[in-house]
Amino acid sequence: MSNKYAIGVDYGTQSGRAVLVDLSNGHELADHVTPYRHHVMDEELPSGVKLEHDWALQHPQDYMEVLEQSIPAVLKATGISAEDVISVGIDFTACTVLPVDANGTPLCLLEPFANNPHAWVKLWKHHAAQPEADQINEIAAARNEKWLKRYGGKISSEWMLAKLWQVLNEAPDIYEEADKFVEAADWVVGIMTGNIVRNSCTAGYKSNWHKQDGYPSEEFLSALDPRLEKLTSTKLRGEVLPLGSKAGELTEEMAAKIGLKPGTAIAVGNIDAHAAVPAVGAVTPGKLVMAMGTSICHLLLGEEEREVEGMCGVVEDGIIPGYYGYEAGQSAVGDIFEWFVEECVPAYAYREAEAAGENIHVYLTRRANELKPGQSGLLALDWWNGNRSVLVDTNLTGTMLGMTLLTKPWEMYRALLEATAFGSRKIVEAFHSNGVTVEELYACGGLPQKNKLLMQIYADVMNREIKIAASRQTPALGAAMFGAVAAGAEKGGYDNIVEAAQKMARIREETFKPIPENVAVYNKLYAEYNQLHDYFGRGDNEVMKRLKAIKEKAAECCAP
Ligand SMILES: Nc1ncnc2c1ncn2[C@@H]1O[C@H](COP(=O)(O)OP(=O)(O)O)[C@@H](O)[C@H]1O
């Protein structure tokens, strides 16, 4: 049999990318990135309709462009024949959800609904359903719902149930009109195959679906709101298939658009961070993978189901079949650095960066690297987009202490890098101390490629060595591996993901090792971080929430 290939498509927060992979060894022969034309819509719709606070939407057309531009681009770059591409696998941010009609057409693309924000794709970091999430948590706890423990005792406003309830509360017409609500991962797969099926990974982590028990009961849903009683048999209906299953085959119409052969195997979708796990070879317990980009997701396998405070979820077979897959995360990491460079860096720093031929991140990192740990005198809490673990509260906000008239932008930048590392340590400790052992750390995603100082800080703060993915596009590589499993060994793919990982996963030789004198200083700073974390995050001082309430009130009375 001639060499066979798969294409992995990774849908991130700001762009989507395709990677063409050699299935015999995991080598990535070409990649191509398509930025989303409409970016993240957090202020207004394309028509100019204004959005409220904490909204984050996307445009489904942007997802199509990724397929139509990036897949032909990788075929062209490699000259590989479409005949030899046996499958496509995709991964997506999640819960990124859209309402569709009976034909699978997004409601936002239909004229009568285009001006209603609720008809659009709600991106994972849409946080405006926090009131619904709070009620879900209260009612589920009061009813002692057994599934709640699998989600660290609280579900997030980022997830399906909270988002759908918000639609029902604020736009009942859209809720009624929707034939189904689907994860964007499943929608894109459905576009390729002509048939929408759901995948067990997004269903398990984001829609509270369980392999044996299914979704939360109708009694629970009706206790939330009688209108939600039949939610799972109506708006969320549909087969849930395990990871690595074949969702279907590429249709003639889509094949013509993206340059592949009709009949190419299409795998069920996956979550971006979760797809990265086999791509670094972490197919056994004890290996915690940090998918580091706009946000960080922390993924870990365990032999049994345990309760861990604030984890996003534990799902049987959720990452690798045969294990319990644990997820936790920080809702903003790269996003905090981006906010800082866009909103807080003075003109002189930009001029110096330009004169040095550096982008602003590289410039600030170089200057920050001239400092020793602790030298800035600053300490920050990393809650610019709320806290996803261990407090699970999107109403928490960021803070920085210790500034003086002499504080420099690179000191603040370093304090932000450090704050995100402290947040990650908190998560690692929560797993480890609850019996889900963390023995090794792996990092993948955009940030480890972009910032060595950041990675050294993480190694020092956590006092652990960090191994780095060799791939620049780890989730896409993982998605291609699941694609290869969907095609099967007979077609030149693999029978299971562990075999695929043995042949295709790669990590770099270079690792980041903790430097003992840095570790000692960071232990002290982490103790301070912990105190601040609990003071502001566990109810001692609810000032962040009070400020938010005052802000919302002020916005209401000043609205035109
Ligand atoms: N040199 C850098 N150091 C730290 N962060 C950076 C640097 N360059 C870009 N970033 C951040 O990286 C993030 C994008 O990460 P990436 O992994 O490429 O994207 P995604 O999360 O969409 O997959 C942005 O939030 C940006 O602020």
Ligand SMILES: O=C(CO)[C@@H](O)[C@@H](O)COP(=O)(O)O
């Ligand atoms: O929430 C999840 C996964 O559970 C992610 O999709 C989300 O954090 C977005 O990831 P990126 O930072 O865009 O890679």
